[in-house]
Amino acid sequence: MVQLRLLVFCLCALAGVRGFAVAISASLLPDAAAAQAALAHATADGRCWAVDIAHPLKGTLLNGLSDGPLPAGRYRLHVPLALAPLGDLNVSAIAITVTAGEAKRALGMLHFPVPDEFTDFTLDFTASGGAAVPFGVTWALDSERAKKNRTAATTPDVPKDPDAPVDDAPAEEAPPRSDADGRVLVRELPKFRARLAARTAVIERLAPFTLEVRTTQIVYRTADAAEATVIVHNVADTPRQVTLQIDTVSGAATVHPVHTETFTLPTGTAKTWTGPVPLTGLYWGAELRATARATDGMAATGGAIFGVADNIWETALMHGVMFTDKYADAKSAEEDIRRWRADGYTGLEAFFWAPDDFGDFTPDTDNYLSGQTQYRESATGTKNLIRAAHANGMCATTYANLWGSDGAAGFELMRKHPEWVGGAAFSSDWLENWGLMEAGKVQFELWALTWFKQDAGSLAAMKTHADEVIASQKAFGWDATRYDSYSSTPWTKQATGAVRAIVEAAVPGYQFGYNSAADYDAKVGALDVMVGNGGLLMEEASRDVTKFPAPISGYAARLATLRDCIWPHGGHFGLCYGISQKVPLPCDEVYMSSIALACGAHTYYDHLEEPLGHHMAFALRYAEFLYNNKMRPLQHPPGVIAFGGTPALLEWARLARQVDLGGDKHRLVLHLIPAPVVDRTMENTAMQMPAPLRALPVTVQLPAGAVVTSVTNLCPTAAAPCTALPWQAGGALTFTVPEVRYWNVLVIDYTAKEGLR
C-alpha cells in the first residue's frame, strides 16, 4: 500500500500542476446590482474553475482580461473564490494573490469561512482607458512555514517496522472531469485533495473618482484646531460634475457635516479641499469621510480615521523606538513617523535611550550611549522624532526605571549618593571602558545597574528623578513616562506619589505608565497612586504566549482579569504585544489581536493583525467601545444575555461591559470570540478554526421600560466593519448576528431610568 501511495505521489509530482490554469474574460457590468445578478447566475450554474493545490508549490487559477477595452475610470473586480480543506497543513499557509490592472490583493486561508464555500472577493482598480485590463488569481506556498507544512502534509507515514501491517490510506481520486471551457462541477471539487476554485469573474463600473483624505493629526486633543485635506481626482476621460460631501462620523454612525460643494472636474484633474474640521461632539475615535458623487448618482468614498482624546493613553497604540542617532536627520524622523502613523500607531515610546533610566534624561552631549543598552543615541534625533510625532498627533513617551540607575551616569549618581543605593550589578571594567565604547573603539552591550534601598532615605532620590523628568520634558517634549519593571511595595507607592506630585505640579497633564502586575498592584492597594487620574499599566509577561506555547483561553482570562483590576481605579490597560518574538501563526495573531482589543488593551510595540482585519485602524475608530475605562462588567451576565444554541464563546461573560452615558442613556457592549479549536498558541500549524457561527440569535433582558436606540455589529474582519442590526424589543431585546467568525463587538444603546448592573 505504501508503494502504491508513493507511486501515486510520484506520478502527481511528475504531472506538475493539476487542474486548469485558464484564460477567461470578465464582463463589464454597469453597477453593483448588475454585478450581484451576474454572481447569482454563476452560482446557479453550479460550475467553477479549480486547481489542485495539494502537490505543486505555486500555480495560477485564473488569467483573464476584461471582455473589451475599459474606458478610463474606476472598476471593481468580483471573484468568488473557494478553498478547501481548511484547517489543513496543505493549505494553511497558502498565499493567494488577486490582481486587476495595477491593483493587488492578498488572501490567505483564514479569509475563507467554510470549505468549498464561495466568497465574493473584490478588488478596486483604475483603468487608464483604451485597452482591456488583465486580471488574475495566482497562489503560492513559498514561505518556509508553507514548505514545512506541505512536507508534513505530503510525506507518507512510513512505519518504523517494515514488516508491520500498514494502514490503508485512501487512494487519490481521479480529478473531476472538466468541460470545454475548463470548468468542473462544484459538487465534484472534493475529488481534489486540496483545491482552490473560482466561480466567475465580473467587473463592476464605479464612479470615476479617487479620493485622498488626510487629517493633519492622527489624534487631537479637544482644544486642538483640526484640519483636513481632501483631494478628488477625476480619472474618467470626460469632465465630470462632482458633489463633494465631507463629514465626520463618530460612535457607530453619528454623522457631523463638515463641508459640501459642487464643482466640475476636467478630465485627469484633481481638486483639493483643505479646511477646518470641527471637533465639537467628537471624542475617542472618528472618521473623516469624503464622498464624491457624480450626476448619475454613483459615488466614490474615502476616509481617514483619527482620534480625539485629552489623555494620551485613551487612544494609545504604541510603537517602540531606539537607536535615535539615525534621526539626527529630521527627514528620516519625519518619514518614519509618517510610516508608523500610516500603520495605525498613535504614539511612540523611546526605550533604552536615556544615559541613565533613573537619573539622567538630559544628555550632556548630543551623541551618547544609552545607559541600559549602550545604544547609540542622539538628543537631536530624539527631538526630531518627538517634533514629528507631535506634528502628526502622536504622543511621545519615555521609558524609565524607578527602582535604580544604570550605565555610567547611573554609577556616577551612585558615587555621589551611595546612601540611596542598596546594591549593584556590574563589572568595573564595563564602566571603565564606557568612554571607549562612546569613541567606537569597542562595542558591546552589558547592563550595569544599581538598585535603591527601599527606605525613607532613598526617597530623597525621587526629587532628583522628578527634576530630571521635568527638565527632560522641557528639553524634549515628552508626554509621559512609563516605568519598566515596576513592582509595588510600600516604598514604591511613596516614591511614585512623590514623583507624580512634583512632576504634575510642574507639567500639568503629564502622564505616567508602568510595566507591572496589575493584580498584585490591586492586592496591595497601589493602583490609585499609580494610575489614578488616568495612568496606564502595561502587562509584559503575557507577550510570551508567542514565545512559548500557551493556552489562548488563559491569555483571554489573564487580560480580562487585569483590565478589571485597572479600570475601576481610573487607569488604562496597556499590553506588551509581543507577536514578533517568534514567527507568529496568523491564527494566533487573529486571536491575540481580538482578545487584546476585546479586553481594552492598548498595545505596545508590535503591529496588530493586519491582512485579515485592520485591527489597528479598527481599534482607533471604535475606541469608544473598546477603551472607555468607565465601562464596567455586569454582575451576572448569563442572567441578562442569552445566545441561541449555546455557542462556545471565549470569556464572553467577563468581557461584557455596561456603561452609563449620562442622563438616561446607557450602553451594553458584548464581545463574541468563538473558542479556539486548538487552545494553544504556536501549535495550531494547520490553523484549524471554529466554524463560523451564522445567524446567531441574541436575547438581552434590558431593564424595565428600556427603549433600544441602536444595535450595532462591529467586526474588524468583515467587509463592512460596522453595521446596524435590526432588533425586536418586546419583553426582551432580541436580534440576530449574521456571522461570528473571529470577533464581533455588539453595541446596544438604550435609554432607561437605570442601566444594567
Add this chain to the structure above:
Amino acid sequence: MRRWLVLLALLCVLPAYAETDDALAAAKGVVPPAVWCTLPPTPPRVLAVRGLWHAYYGVERALARLGGALETDCWHSPKSVRFYPETYEELMTFHLVVVDNINADAFGPTRRAMLKTYVANGGAVLFLGGFYGYQGYHGTALEELAPVTFPEKDGLLQAPDGLRLHTDPDCPDTRVYWYHPVMPKADARVLVTADGRPLLITGTYGKGRVAVFAGSVMGDPPAGQTPFWAWNGWTGVLTSTLTWLLAPAKADTEAYRGAVSAALAAAHGKREAEKAVLLKYARLCGDRAAARLLVETAAEGADDISWDEVGAIDAGVAAYLDASFAPLVARLIASEQTHKASLGLRLLGGTRSKDAAKTLADALDAGDVGDGGGDGLDNPGGLQQDPTYRAYALRVGTLEGIGRLGDPALLPAVRKFRDEIVKSASRPESHPASLLPEDELYQEAVIASLRCGDTAAAGAAVDVLLANRYLFIQLAAILDEQMQEPNEQQILAKKRAAAAIPHQALRLTQLPQRVVGVPDAVLVALAQRIAVEKDAKVAELAMVIFGANTNPGRHWPAGVGEALQKSPLPAVAELGAGMR
C-alpha cells in the same frame, strides 16, 4: 588529664579554624610554596584590583610620579574579581597589590588567604575604601594582614558636610564625605586623620607592608568645598604611601634558582612536567643564570616546546640576554622544531651575534630557517608541521628578534613585510573579537619597525598597543554577554573568547615592554602620539615606555617631556613633568 584538656581545647578551636580563610584555601589544596621568589624591584610590578571609580583615586598618577610601574589590571564585580592571579607564582611576580573598593566576598577565602601569605612573604598591599571597600573583611585573612580592624557591620559612614583631612604637614581645607570606621591595631601608624578619625593607616605584616585608606571617593561635595580627590596634595600623599609600601622590595634570585632547579629535577626529564615548571617559573626569572637555565631546559628536550612556553620563556629571559646565549640560541634555531626555532629567532636579536641580522632577514623573507620543517616526530601531523603555521610562528619569532636587534639596516625588509601583511589584517572599526595570525604579524612588524628606528611607525605602534587592549575588552565582553537563549554560534564565540583571553592577557603585558628602549629618534613622535590619546589606559603604556623605572639611567631627548606634559591625562602629564 592534661591530654584530655588539650584534646578538649582542640575540639573547641578546630571548628573555628575550619572556617578560616587559610583552612578553606588549604581544603582546596591551595598551599603556599616552599620557596618564595621575588623579582628585582625595578621596575615595580603592580597588580591593580580596580573597583568602581578607580580613576578618582589617581593611583596611576602617583605611580607615574614614582617613575612608572608595570601595571597589571583586574576588575571587580560584587561576586568576583576577574583576571586575578590564580596561583602563588603569578601573585609573587608583583611588588604591590592595590585593592580598590573591593568586598571580601569578591575575593573569596582562597584569594584572601593567598594575599595574606603574599604579604607575609614580603609583598605590599594598598587598600582603598569605597562602597564595597572593607565589606566583609571582619574576621578574614584580610583583617589579619591589615593594620586595622574592621567593624562587623555599618562599615561605611557618611559625613554630609565632610570631615577635614589632617596630614603631616597639615593640608588646606579638604574633605572626605564617606569613610570606614576602622580601628588601628596596636603597632599601626596613623598618617592621616579626618576630624580625629584614622584615615590612612600603615603597618607591617610578616615581611610585608600594608596601607589602609579608610576614606572613599564618594559623595557630592557642597559648593565651595574641595574633596580630597580633587586636592592637589592628594597625589603627594599617595606617592609617599606607595614609596613606603614598595621600599622593601628586593629580588631573591638565589631562592628562585633553587626552586626552579629543584622543580626541574623533580620533573625527571618528563616533557609535561618540565613544561609545567617552565610556565610556572619563567615569569619569575630574576637573573642571567636563571635565564640560562630556562633556555637550556627548553633547548634540551627531545620534543618541541609549546607556544605558551615560547612566550613565557622569551618574556622571562629578555632582560638578561647577551652574547653568551648565542650557542644555546643557535641550537634552538637548528632544532628544526617550529616553536624552538621561533624562540631561538626571538632570542637571537638579544645575543647580537654577527650573523644575527642576516639570519633574521632570511627568515623573514622565507618564513623559515635552515632546511625548513622538522621531521614531525615530536608531534606527527601536528600543527607545528603545517607549513602555513610554521611560517607564521617563525615570522613572529623573527620580527621579535629583529626588534630586539634594532638594526636600522633591516628596516626596509620589515616595512615591506608590514605593508604587505596589513592588507590581510583585521580592520579596527570592525571591532575584531579574535587575533588573527595576520593581526599578530602586523603588530609584531609595527613594533619591530619602531625598534629599528622608524619614526613613522610611532603612531601605528601606539594604535597596535591599544588595539590589543580593545581586543581584550571585546573578548571579556563576549564572556560577560547575557544571553537568554544562546544559539550555537554564540556558545562557540564564548568558548573561543575563554580560550583566547589568557594569551591576550599575557600579550597586554608583554607587548608594551618590547617598546622599552626604542631608539631616541622615535621617542618624540611616540610621546606626541601618546599625548593626544584620550583613552586613559594609555597612561599604563606611557609608564612602561617612558617611566624612569623601566628606563633606568636613560636621558630623554629634548621634546619628549614637553610632549607628554600636553596630555589631558594627569598620569601621562606627570611622567612628562618628571623628565624635567
